[in-house]
Amino acid sequence: MATVPQFFRRTALAAGAEAPVVRTESARIQRDPFLLRTLPQEDVFFYCKKIDNSRLVREADPESRGKCWSAIGAACVALALLTGVLAPGAASTLAGYRIEVLRAEAHRLADERRALELQQAELLSPQRLEKLAQRQNLVTPLSSQVVHLDNQSDSAVAMVKK
Amino acid sequence: MVDRRLTWVAALVFVWGAAIFYNLIKLQIIHHQDYVQKARARQEHLIQIPAARGPILDRTGRPLAMSLSIQSVTVDPLKLPDLKLNSSLLANQLHLDEAELYSRIQATFDSRRGFLWVKRDITPLEAQNLQALNLDWIHVQPESHRHYPKGTLAAHVLGGVDFAEAGNAGIEKALDAELRGQASQALRLTDARHRGIDQQLASEGRAGATIALTIDERLQFVAEREIAAAVQAHNAVSGSVVVMNPYDGQVLALASYPTYDPNQPPASVDDAGRENHATGVSFEPGSVFKVITLSAALETTSLGPESLINCHGGVLTLFTRTIHDSHGGMGIVHMWEVLAHSSNIGAIEIGLQVGREHMYDYVRRFGFGQKTGIPLPGEDRGRLRRLPLWGATSLASISMGQEISVTTVQLAQAASVVANGGLLVRPRLVLKNNGQTTSPAPPVRVIQPETAIKMRQMMEGVVLEGTGKGARLEGYTAGGKTGSAQIYDFAAHRYTHTYNGSFMGFAPLTNPAVVVVVTLNGTHGQAGFGGAAAAPVFRAVATEALRILDVPKDLPERQPAAPALIAANEAIDDLAIADLGSKQPNILEDAGDDDRPASAIPAQAIASPAAPAPPQSAVPNFRGMSLRAVLAEAAAKGLTVQPDGSGIARVQDPPAGAVLHAGERIRVQFAR
Numbered sequence: 001m002a003t004v005p006q007f008f009r010r011t012a013l014a015a016g017a018e019a020p021v022v023r024t025e026s027a028r029i030q031r032d033p034f035l036l037r038t039l040p041q042e043d044v045f046f047y048c049k050k051i052d053n054s055r056l057v058r059e060a061d062p063e064s065r066g067k068c069w070s071a072i073g074a075a076c077v078a079l080a081l082l083t084g085v086l087a088p089g090a091a092s093t094l095a096g097y098r099i100e101v102l103r104a105e106a107h108r109l110a111d112e113r114r115a116l117e118l119q120q121a122e123l124l125s126p127q128r129l130e131k132l133a134q135r136q137n138l139v140t141p142l143s144s145q146v147v148h149l150d151n152q153s154d155s156a157v158a159m160v161k162k
Numbered sequence: 163m164v165d166r167r168l169t170w171v172a173a174l175v176f177v178w179g180a181a182i183f184y185n186l187i188k189l190q191i192i193h194h195q196d197y198v199q200k201a202r203a204r205q206e207h208l209i210q211i212p213a214a215r216g217p218i219l220d221r222t223g224r225p226l227a228m229s230l231s232i233q234s235v236t237v238d239p240l241k242l243p244d245l246k247l248n249s250s251l252l253a254n255q256l257h258l259d260e261a262e263l264y265s266r267i268q269a270t271f272d273s274r275r276g277f278l279w280v281k282r283d284i285t286p287l288e289a290q291n292l293q294a295l296n297l298d299w300i301h302v303q304p305e306s307h308r309h310y311p312k313g314t315l316a317a318h319v320l321g322g323v324d325f326a327e328a329g330n331a332g333i334e335k336a337l338d339a340e341l342r343g344q345a346s347q348a349l350r351l352t353d354a355r356h357r358g359i360d361q362q363l364a365s366e367g368r369a370g371a372t373i374a375l376t377i378d379e380r381l382q383f384v385a386e387r388e389i390a391a392a393v394q395a396h397n398a399v400s401g402s403v404v405v406m407n408p409y410d411g412q413v414l415a416l417a418s419y420p421t422y423d424p425n426q427p428p429a430s431v432d433d434a435g436r437e438n439h440a441t442g443v444s445f446e447p448g449s450v451f452k453v454i455t456l457s458a459a460l461e462t463t464s465l466g467p468e469s470l471i472n473c474h475g476g477v478l479t480l481f482t483r484t485i486h487d488s489h490g491g492m493g494i495v496h497m498w499e500v501l502a503h504s505s506n507i508g509a510i511e512i513g514l515q516v517g518r519e520h521m522y523d524y525v526r527r528f529g530f531g532q533k534t535g536i537p538l539p540g541e542d543r544g545r546l547r548r549l550p551l552w553g554a555t556s557l558a559s560i561s562m563g564q565e566i567s568v569t570t571v572q573l574a575q576a577a578s579v580v581a582n583g584g585l586l587v588r589p590r591l592v593l594k595n596n597g598q599t600t601s602p603a604p605p606v607r608v609i610q611p612e613t614a615i616k617m618r619q620m621m622e623g624v625v626l627e628g629t630g631k632g633a634r635l636e637g638y639t640a641g642g643k644t645g646s647a648q649i650y651d652f653a654a655h656r657y658t659h660t661y662n663g664s665f666m667g668f669a670p671l672t673n674p675a676v677v678v679v680v681t682l683n684g685t686h687g688q689a690g691f692g693g694a695a696a697a698p699v700f701r702a703v704a705t706e707a708l709r710i711l712d713v714p715k716d717l718p719e720r721q722p723a724a725p726a727l728i729a730a731n732e733a734i735d736d737l738a739i740a741d742l743g744s745k746q747p748n749i750l751e752d753a754g755d756d757d758r759p760a761s762a763i764p765a766q767a768i769a770s771p772a773a774p775a776p777p778q779s780a781v782p783n784f785r786g787m788s789l790r791a792v793l794a795e796a797a798a799k800g801l802t803v804q805p806d807g808s809g810i811a812r813v814q815d816p817p818a819g820a821v822l823h824a825g826e827r828i829r830v831q832f833a834r
Contacts, residue, residue: 093359096351100358111231114214121225121311126383142823143636143705148714 207350208364213343214306215327216370218320218334220379221414221593227320227334227424229306229327229370233289234282236301239271248299255291256281283307310424316382318438319375319416319538319591322424331436333373333591336537340595343370371596376412381405384706385417388699392682393419396663396695399684402440403699404574404589405707406677408581408668410602411589413536414676414707416440416571441536444544444567445662445683448647449504449629449692451563453617453666454576456501458524459512460613467498467616471508478507481554485510498620502628504644506562513561521557522549527608528576529586530568535603536589544568563647570664574679577666580617580641581674584609622671632697633667635705637715641674642667642700644692649684661685665696669704675713678704783818784811784830792830802827809834 122128133139189197218227235256242248249264258281270278282305284292289302308323321332328342329335346367351360385403393401405415422428422435437443459465473492478485485507492505500508513521525531531546545567547556559565571589579586585605592600609617621641624630629644645664648657663682668674680696680703689695782799784792792811796803804827813831816822 096359097357100361103358103361107231114228114230117225118228118230118309118311121228124224125312126315126380127313130383130387140706141709142826143638143709143715145826146637146709148712 205351205353207352209348209350211346211348211367212304212306213345213367213369215308215323216341216343216372216596218341219372219374220316220377220382221375221412222378223374224379226312226316226375226377226379227308227310229308232283232305232307233286234303234305235280235284235288235292236303237267237278237280237299238276238301239267239278240274240276241299242267242271243299245271251295252280252300255295256284256288312379313425314421314423315379315386316375316377316416317421317424318418318436318440319377319382320424321539331540332438332538333375335539337371337373337592337595340371341373344368372594373592373596374594375591376407376414376593377416377591378414378710381703381707381710382415382417385415385703386419386421388702389417389419389680389682390421392680392695392699396682396685396690398663398682398686398690398695399660400437400439400443401680401682401699402438402443402570403681403703404440404570404677404679405703406574406578406589406679408578408674408677409587411575411578411587412593412602413571413574413589413591415703416591438538438540439681439683440570441534441538442540442542442569443683444542444569444572445681446564446566446647446650447568447573447664448563448645448662449506449509450573450643450645450664450666451560451566451568452501452504452509453580453621453643454525454528454530455509455513455516455521455561456497456620457528457580457609457613457617458516458520459497460616461524461609462517462520463512463515465497465512465515467496467620469497470494471497471500471505471511473500473505473508473511476507478510480510480558483555485558498623501620501643502623504624504629509562510558513557516561518549518552518557521560522546522552524608525560525566527586527606528579530566530572530576534569534571534575534589536571537591541571542569544572563645570679570681573664573666573681574677577668577677577679579608580614580621581668581677582614583611584614618668618671618674621667625667629693630665630667630697632693633665633700633704635669635701635708635717637717638669638704638708638713639671639716640667640669640704641671642697644697646691646693659686661690663690663692663695665692665700667700667704669708670713670716672716675711676704676707678707781814781816781818781820781822781828784814784828785818787811789832796828804829805832806830807832 212231214231215229217225217229220226235252237248237252239245245267246264249267250260252258253260253263263280267278281288284302292300292302306327308327310317310320310322317332319332321334321336322330323334324330329338334341344367347364349362349364350358352358385405389401389403392398401419403415403417404413406413418437418439420435422433428436465471472494475493476486492499492503492508495503495505495508497508497512499505500512516524525546531544533541533543547565556565575586575589582605584607586608587605588603590600590602594600618641621643622639624643625633625640630642633640633642633644642665645662645666647662647664649660649662650656651658661684663685664680666677666679668677678700680699682690682692682695682699685691685695781801782795784795784803787795788810789805789808792803792805801822806829809832811830812833815829816826822828
């Protein structure tokens with residue numbers, strides 16, 4: 001059964017790479033024992049290499065650009081379609097919430113109006129009005145005190161308007 | 163090697179996809195309905211939208227009955243997790259007595275019943291607090307509750323509703339199908355938090371119809387006030403008033419006393435206050451029925467208002483019975499005098515000339531013995547025996563208003579015939595049904611217009627010269643007829659000394675705007691006769707009706723008042739004599755005549771408490787006096803002066819010597 005390193009080694013060999021360097025025991029013995037060992041990365045020198053790419057010109061690739069724009073366009077269309085499909089549903093749901101709230105409010109206001117109408121009717125009941133009138137020492141006018149205006153004539157209305 | 167792995171990967175992807183596809187098929191096809199139902203059960207709720215019971219209005223649109231939405235709390239005791247704890251929680255939230263609520267819940271639980279009203283008509287705050295608890299065993303249910311904002315006003319017309327808001331009396335019962343409406347159903351879509359998202363109407367409902375009555379609230383109040391005062395003043399058992407438009411049959415007021423508050427549940431099953439005496443209780447009409455007798459005579463015989471009728475000196479023997487008239491001194495008099503002075507023997511003489519067949523025919527034509535069709539449950543048709551069942555003296559009895567029973571509304575219908583020129587119009591209570599004006603039933607000709615006019619003139623004589631002087635109106639002409647029928651005691655088989663005092667009349671005479679019929683049941687003594695007890699109620703109600711209807715006056719403002727003693731004497735002369743001593747239920751054997759000389763009867767004995775108060779005092783002459791002197795004299799005499807200007811009193815209204823009534827002021831104009 002092959003291990004992962006073996007797998008890579010075999011693939012490297014198959015690709016024609018060089019054989020790996022095998023270290024031998026003799027190479028370590030020949031080293032001067034009084035010399036300090038080199039520090040890690042001691043033999044690496046860094047310097048700033050200036051690269052001038054200004055003269056490089058990107059090679060025109062109309063095909064990949066077209067693909068890119070096609071992809072962008074397709075994404076936009078897909079987004080628009082998705083929005084077009086989902087937005088009405090979402091708006092409908094939100095409007096439904098709003099309508100339900102308003103409907104409940106309408107019912108509440110209708111109930112409140114009926115309650116107020118009931119209260120008004122109770123306050124204007126003849127029994128109550130008569131008690132109030134008696135408290136104010138008001139009496140029913142005698143027949144002789146009642147003057148009937150002619151409903152057919154506009155004179156009374158005109159008199160009031162004046 | 164690579165191909166083999168790719169093959170495996172592809173196989174895995176395929177299996178994965180296949181599993182998804184299988185589940186999709188399972189979800190969307192195989193178990194589709196199950197999941198749809200589950201989703202609907204969670205998200206969709208079928209809610210009932212109750213149709214509010216329609217309001218009942220008076221003729222001017224003032225509400226007499228209306229329904230309000232309320233919320234009530236119910237629980238299923240069988241599903242409560244902990245009776246004690248839950249009772250405590252509910253009692254705390256609903257401000258109830260914890261021990262009492264626990265006992266109720268425990269009792270319901272013990273009886274294995276799964277429903278209990280915890281509290282009805284809770285406040286919005288209580289409902290909000292309960293819903294915030296989000297407990298599935300607490301149910302807050304919307305309900306509708308009937309209110310009668312005017313209390314006892316028109317209670318017998320309106321009726322009432324039961325616990326399920328179904329009509330159980332009056333218009334509420336008669337028009338229950340229209341008033342009730344039909345609830346609609348809606349499908350409500352909710353989210354996980356039970357918030358509504360959408361709502362679709364599942365079934366269309368129908369709102370309860372708005373019923374506008376012909377009743378006028380103000381007039382109804384006056385009628386109820388006056389009849390209540392009269393019943394109490396005369397120690398009567400009950401009373402009723404019907405005010406009706408004689409031309410289209412619109413009932414403007416229908417009052418019955420004793421009354422009740424429809425907002426309150428009945429005290430007992432046989433609550434006497436709930437009986438409608440105007441339509442549901444018939445009585446012997448007595449002398450008011452002479453109007454029918456005389457109308458029939460004018461139609462079928464050669465008799466006229468000036469025809470002479472022999473009253474036989476007040477005594478008449480029919481078969482084996484001797485009849486004593488209430489006017490012993492009356493001999494041969496005019497027919498109009500028979501009506502004005504309410505002569506029983508005169509009425510019998512006229513009735514005998516009419517004949518049995520014609521009398522029965524006209525009694526039926528005037529609508530007696532049959533229901534008027536007024537839309538109130540429990541209407542009494544009265545009692546009119548069929549012609550073959552009439553006895554030897556039935557014609558005489560019916561001629562003077564006995565051996566027959568009628569209701570107050572039947573009398574109003576009959577009086578309308580005379581008032582409108584001879585047409586029988588059916589009384590009606592519903593003006594508009596859901597905005598649609600109801601049309602009256604076509605009138606039926608009963609008597610000729612000439613007959614009606616003659617009857618009106620004779621009935622005016624009753625008010626001006628006869629027994630109905632207490633019904634005389636200020637500023638208006640009026641016609642009417644009094645009636646005082648003794649009440650028959652079926653247990654003792656004799657007539658008692660209690661009376662049905664009644665008055666039926668109309669005003670003004672030439673073009674009557676209203677018909678008013680007043681009946682007092684169970685009055686006592688002479689003060690309980692129709693002229694003394696019922697006529698003043700007619701006067702008060704008719705005066706108010708004519709004012710409300712804005713009917714122009716047809717008489718000068720003030721008329722000299724008739725002497726009180728004469729008026730009192732006339733008031734007692736309408737007694738339909740009944741059998742006071744005999745075991746026989748026949749009124750014609752009466753030996754106890756009430757026809758006493760006027761001087762023998764003290765005016766105080768028949769003075770009606772419901773009669774208008776006497777004038778306070780005469781207006782002094784302020785002319786030439788200073789403001790200070792006028793005020794001092796007015797204060798000394800208890801008068802109210804409304805001064806205008808300064809200086810010396812020059813003009814005053816009312817003038818000096820005029821009679822000042824209660825509540826009136828004297829306007830005095832001062833000038834230098």
